[in-house]
Amino acid sequence: DTAVSQTPKYLVTQMGNDKSIKCEQNLGHDTMYWYKQDSKKFLKIMFSYNNKELIINETVPNRFSPKSPDKAHLNLHINSLELGDSAVYFCASSQVMAGVNEQFFGPGTRLTVL
């Protein structure tokens, strides 16, 4: 059973388009995250939601809008795609308990903007 899943796995689109990436976790976790991995493999957090509430919003263009319909889902919508948005986007989830704070990652979505 896949713990954190993302769709689609690959996304190729033209500049200026709007696209969405979906994430679902079946771990019962309260917190979900989006990370961006650039071409040099550097990973940086973008957003996190805890129980459907936005907690972390790093310096990300407002063309990126996360949406959490329930605590098992965190989607990422990107408007007016730019070449620099090409990256691998990872979703993750965690359940914060005393002394336990590891995050479980999805397989990633490779976005290519032409």
Place this chain on the structure above:
Amino acid sequence: AQSVTQLDSHVSVSEGTPVLLRCNYSSSYSPSLFWYVQHPNKGLQLLLKYTSAATLVKGINGFEAEFKKSETSFHLTKPSAHMSDAAEYFCVVSDWVTGGGNKLTFGTGTQLKVEL
């Protein structure tokens, strides 16, 4: 703010020889530290974590790491490399976040190459 520095961007070893991937951290308090591994075109998998219990942490696939406060280090080791260990390795520090959850700050990664 907490941060981690991975001292080597590339490490190459022969199969069967020891692996050492170096990581130094910067933190004003006792940090939570992790090592994650990313195989080519795959997601990230947790290798091990340090959360202020034992300073020597054992992880999956024979990896371990030692937390050394005096050296602000959390180096990853394995006694004998296997071809399947070839991957990108990330040292990560965690910050608690008001409102729930935690924020991971990743190092720049070390690519491990294992040769026959």
